[in-house]
Amino acid sequence: MAGKNDVILEMRHITKRFGPVTALDDVNIRVNRGEIFSVCGENGAGKSTLMNVLSGVYGYGTYEGDIVYNGEVCKFRSVRDSEQKGIVIIHQELALQPYLSVLDNLFLGDERKKGLAIDTATERVEAKKVLEQVGLDVDVDTLISNLGVGKQQLVEIAKALLKNVKLLILDEPTAALNDEDSERLLKMIDHLRRTQGLTAIIISHKLNEIAESADEVQVIRDGKTISHISVDAEHPLDQNILIRDMVGRPLTNRYPEHTSHIGGEVLRVEDWKVHHPLDTHRLVAKGVSFNVRAGEIVGLAGLIGAGRTETAMSIFGHQYGVESSGKIVLDGKPVTFPTVSSAVEQGVAYATEDRKVYGLNLLQNIRENTSMANFRHLAHMGVIDRVKERKIAQKYLHEFKTKAPSIETPTGNLSGGNQQKVVLAKWVSTDPKVLILDEPTRGIDVGAKYEIYEIIDQLADSGSGVLMISSELPELLGVCDRIYTMSNGIITACKKADQTNQEELMRYMTSSVPISKEDVFA
Amino acid sequence: MTDSTATTSKKEVTQQRTLKDMLLANVRSYGIFLALVVVILVFQGLTGGRLLTPNNVVALFQQNAYVMITAIGMLMVIIATDIDLSVGSVIAFVGGIGAIAMRDWGMNWFLAVIIMLLIGLLIGAFQGFWVAYVGVPGFVTTLGGMLLFRGLATVIAGESIPVSDNTFRSIASAYLPNIFGFWGNLDGLTVVVGLVCIIAYIVLQFRARNKAVKNGLQAEPTSYVVLKCVLVALIGGYFTVLLAQSGNETSGGIPVSLLIIVLLIAIYWFVLNRTVYGRNVYAIGGNRRAAILSGIDTRRTEFCIFLNMGFLEGVASVITLSRLASATAQTGQSFEMDAIAACFIGGTAVTGGIGTIPGAMVGALIMGVLNQGLSIMGVNAAWVSVIKGLVVIFAVAYDILSKRSKH
Numbered sequence: 068m069a070g071k072n073d074v075i076l077e078m079r080h081i082t083k084r085f086g087p088v089t090a091l092d093d094v095n096i097r098v099n100r101g102e103i104f105s106v107c108g109e110n111g112a113g114k115s116t117l118m119n120v121l122s123g124v125y126g127y128g129t130y131e132g133d134i135v136y137n138g139e140v141c142k143f144r145s146v147r148d149s150e151q152k153g154i155v156i157i158h159q160e161l162a163l164q165p166y167l168s169v170l171d172n173l174f175l176g177d178e179r180k181k182g183l184a185i186d187t188a189t190e191r192v193e194a195k196k197v198l199e200q201v202g203l204d205v206d207v208d209t210l211i212s213n214l215g216v217g218k219q220q221l222v223e224i225a226k227a228l229l230k231n232v233k234l235l236i237l238d239e240p241t242a243a244l245n246d247e248d249s250e251r252l253l254k255m256i257d258h259l260r261r262t263q264g265l266t267a268i269i270i271s272h273k274l275n276e277i278a279e280s281a282d283e284v285q286v287i288r289d290g291k292t293i294s295h296i297s298v299d300a301e302h303p304l305d306q307n308i309l310i311r312d313m314v315g316r317p318l319t320n321r322y323p324e325h326t327s328h329i330g331g332e333v334l335r336v337e338d339w340k341v342h343h344p345l346d347t348h349r350l351v352a353k354g355v356s357f358n359v360r361a362g363e364i365v366g367l368a369g370l371i372g373a374g375r376t377e378t379a380m381s382i383f384g385h386q387y388g389v390e391s392s393g394k395i396v397l398d399g400k401p402v403t404f405p406t407v408s409s410a411v412e413q414g415v416a417y418a419t420e421d422r423k424v425y426g427l428n429l430l431q432n433i434r435e436n437t438s439m440a441n442f443r444h445l446a447h448m449g450v451i452d453r454v455k456e457r458k459i460a461q462k463y464l465h466e467f468k469t470k471a472p473s474i475e476t477p478t479g480n481l482s483g484g485n486q487q488k489v490v491l492a493k494w495v496s497t498d499p500k501v502l503i504l505d506e507p508t509r510g511i512d513v514g515a516k517y518e519i520y521e522i523i524d525q526l527a528d529s530g531s532g533v534l535m536i537s538s539e540l541p542e543l544l545g546v547c548d549r550i551y552t553m554s555n556g557i558i559t560a561c562k563k564a565d566q567t568n569q570e571e572l573m574r575y576m577t578s579s580v581p582i583s584k585e586d587v588f589a
Numbered sequence: 590m591t592d593s594t595a596t597t598s599k600k601e602v603t604q605q606r607t608l609k610d611m612l613l614a615n616v617r618s619y620g621i622f623l624a625l626v627v628v629i630l631v632f633q634g635l636t637g638g639r640l641l642t643p644n645n646v647v648a649l650f651q652q653n654a655y656v657m658i659t660a661i662g663m664l665m666v667i668i669a670t671d672i673d674l675s676v677g678s679v680i681a682f683v684g685g686i687g688a689i690a691m692r693d694w695g696m697n698w699f700l701a702v703i704i705m706l707l708i709g710l711l712i713g714a715f716q717g718f719w720v721a722y723v724g725v726p727g728f729v730t731t732l733g734g735m736l737l738f739r740g741l742a743t744v745i746a747g748e749s750i751p752v753s754d755n756t757f758r759s760i761a762s763a764y765l766p767n768i769f770g771f772w773g774n775l776d777g778l779t780v781v782v783g784l785v786c787i788i789a790y791i792v793l794q795f796r797a798r799n800k801a802v803k804n805g806l807q808a809e810p811t812s813y814v815v816l817k818c819v820l821v822a823l824i825g826g827y828f829t830v831l832l833a834q835s836g837n838e839t840s841g842g843i844p845v846s847l848l849i850i851v852l853l854i855a856i857y858w859f860v861l862n863r864t865v866y867g868r869n870v871y872a873i874g875g876n877r878r879a880a881i882l883s884g885i886d887t888r889r890t891e892f893c894i895f896l897n898m899g900f901l902e903g904v905a906s907v908i909t910l911s912r913l914a915s916a917t918a919q920t921g922q923s924f925e926m927d928a929i930a931a932c933f934i935g936g937t938a939v940t941g942g943i944g945t946i947p948g949a950m951v952g953a954l955i956m957g958v959l960n961q962g963l964s965i966m967g968v969n970a971a972w973v974s975v976i977k978g979l980v981v982i983f984a985v986a987y988d989i990l991s992k993r994s995k996h
Contacts, residue, residue, distance in 0.1 A: 428875030
């Protein structure tokens with residue numbers, strides 16, 4: 068590794084304002100060549116803004132301060148300028164074209180040419196080389212939309228390598244990845260810096276990953292640089308200190324204290340099967356059985372591709388796959404959910420993953436989003452009771468501590484955590500017997516996560532059953548009463564949360580032995 | 590308990606929004622009204638005051654009734670991220686049927702109107718079926734409909750069919766009867782209706798505000814409500830006086846077509862803003878996946894949007910047939926473009942999810958004033974088209990640029 072004094076990048080006294088709002092306030096960072104530099108902070112702390120300043124998204128002149136890269140002051144006016152110097156940013160929302168092939172995406176905007184035509188032969192040779200470097204073994208003619216998020220991420224990195232990247236910026240690279248893919252990605256970046264002298268700046272919310280991968284950790288809070296922590300073998304990262312610096316107050320417990328009062332069974336699903344919508348011979352859920360009791364918070368753990376979301380979506384009004392079959396028992400009575408509205412009317416709610424795509428209408432305000440699934444309570448003869456609507460929206464805004472000027476604020480203007488609270492308000496207001504939560508805290512900062520957990524606990528205390536799908540094992544262990552593990556379309560275990568640990572769960576998540584019939588229901 | 594005091598004091602602050610906040614917050618929605626006022630003033634100047642003579646104002650509504658009516662339906666179609674290209678063709682076809690019903694089938698004017706509305710609904714159901722239940726994009730379905738119904742219109746009305754029924758012909762040109770007689774040169778009924786509307790507006794504004802205060806919800810500041818009422822009273826009063834002076838010695842005041850327009854605006858404003866159906870239209874346009882996963886029957890909603898579009902095309906074809914007094918295959922050429930343009934000028938988002946009826950109506954009026962002002966000035970129709978085209982582009986560009994500057 069290069070010496071500590073080989074500085075590749077220094078950002079000095081960076082201040083960036085958006086109108087009256089100061090997003091970055093005199094930020095100073097210094098990154099050494101060949102290190103993994105992690106930037107931490109709550110959502111809205113200014114991490115992404117800082118990276119956008121660095122990569123030229125906010126060009127020279129729109130901010131104050133200096134960017135010194137390889138010893139010279141840079142004045143990037145666009146992303147192209149910074150890329151020419153070898154600074155490449157990979158955004159949280161991947162910028163790949165879904166209906167173009169891997170090859171076309173790799174060279175998009177920088178095609179190898181022979182005369183006027185694209186020189187695919189050369190492109191193929193170069194593509195093969197970079198895909199090997201990132202450890203991605205796919206046919207270069209595969210469409211991006213046919214790849215999982217994990218592999219798409221690798222294509223992005225391969226694309227950066229083609230641009231001769233020296234300084235790679237990754238904004239939440241593992242947010243959409245499962246633990247396995249995350250680990251592989253971080254290992255690969257570690258490998259690249261050893262073999263190619265790559266320097267990486269990683270923005271992440273996953274503190275475990277930061278602890279494992281980063282050499283230097285810079286904490287940003289409210290647009291200011293708060294603290295700088297060096298990590299090495301002798302000085303492992305103290306996550307509690309990191310969290311304290313991020314939120315500005317010591318967070319003694321990351322999960323609220325909660326004792327569940329468990330009642331009778333509210334939902335039982337038996338032998339649920341669903342086929343893949345395109346590859347109709349393939350079973351995505353191969354006979355899944357589970358139950359949820361009143362007042363109970365049940366976790367559903369699994370790696371991406373295990374079929375958790377697909378199972379939940381297909382139960383919830385057949386919104387995934389074809390030829391689904393199985394038995395659903397709600398409050399002791401066998402039921403069917405042919406449509407979403409039939410499921411909602413009978414008391415099942417499903418807060419989907421990816422709130423921007425499946426959860427919210429970002430053009431509508433908090434009030435309108437809150438009432439979206441609840442018109443059977445809010446309308447008479449098709450006419451909306453506006454006073455009631457506003458009262459309910461106001462009630463949940465207050466109860467969930469949603470940070471917004473009013474219920475008339477468009478949800479597109481809210482931060483991720485507050486958007487998630489609106490999604491929860493939408494479903495909790497329908498007064499569900501069972502609420503299915505799919506990745507409820509993905510991409511949300513630590514403080515807001517805690518508040519979401521409190522909401523989940525309150526809901527359980529009010530007598531609803533909660534089924535929580537999550538890829539973060541500590542979260543499941545911290546919040547749930549009971550955890551199912553799912554692997555490749557089957558349930559492999561059902562464990563009491565206080566009697567298991569991450570290692571055991573991970574073992575079952577990668578197991579292929581189905582759980583025995585006796586153990587599946589509580 | 591510092592926490593709770595902090596939130597209550599914050600609530601008080603947000604409840605006492607000032608007049609300035611309200612004006613700034615709504616500047617975008619008022620921008621379009623301001624644009625209309627500016628356009629009117631400019632042409633009032635350019636035409637030497639001839640734009641706002643009583644009879645020209647009446648003509649403005651009579652000539653643009655079809656745009657305003659079809660723009661209401663088009664608005665919902667565009668909000669739901671679709672488009673309807675078949676408006677003109679459908680109006681020609683339905684008009685042809687109506688004319689035949691009266692001439693050849695011996696129907697009276699009332700039955701003919703009913704038949705035309707029913708045919709409109711049927712066409713709406715036909716197009717809605719393909720879009721909502723089969724999944725053919727609206728652009729393609731209505732492109733097909735445009736060719737299909739223009740063809741059918743030519744089959745049934747290849748030679749123009751005259752309409753002789755005087756009652757039918759008067760729908761587009763008649764005034765409401767002046768039951769209160771003339772007060773000086775003012776039509777009594779118009780004055781009464783005008784005053785009632787203004788008073789009703791003021792009462793409703795204050796009632797809504799009181800209700801909000803009573804329920805502890807956020808209320809508009811009094812000064813803002815007063816300002817709105819004063820403006821509405823002034824503009825409404827001026828408009829009432831203009832209308833009351835219109836017509837001739839025996840009849841005048843409120844044209845029937847204006848009554849139809851106002852009724853439709855009121856009904857559809859209610860539907861779009863106060864009903865579940867209206868909310869669903871916006872929900873589909875803003876995020877279709879989220880709407881489906883919230884239990885909204887997006888197919889039925891989409892079907893109803895086209896069904897409703899068909900109905901409004903029926904209404905527009907009644908007015909158009911009545912105005913032209915004969916059905917021809919060429920009737921309604923590019924009417925769909927007028928409706929689409931009105932929506933876009935009125936701030937409807939090209940990508941769906943955003944749009945209001947007042948906006949679309951003002952958009953239609955801006956186009957109407959442009960048309961009328963330029964024709965009073967004697968500008969060639971070709972140049973009128975050029976100017977209208979530029980206005981549409983500028984309007985949408987303004988919309989996009991103002992959104993961009995907000996970020």
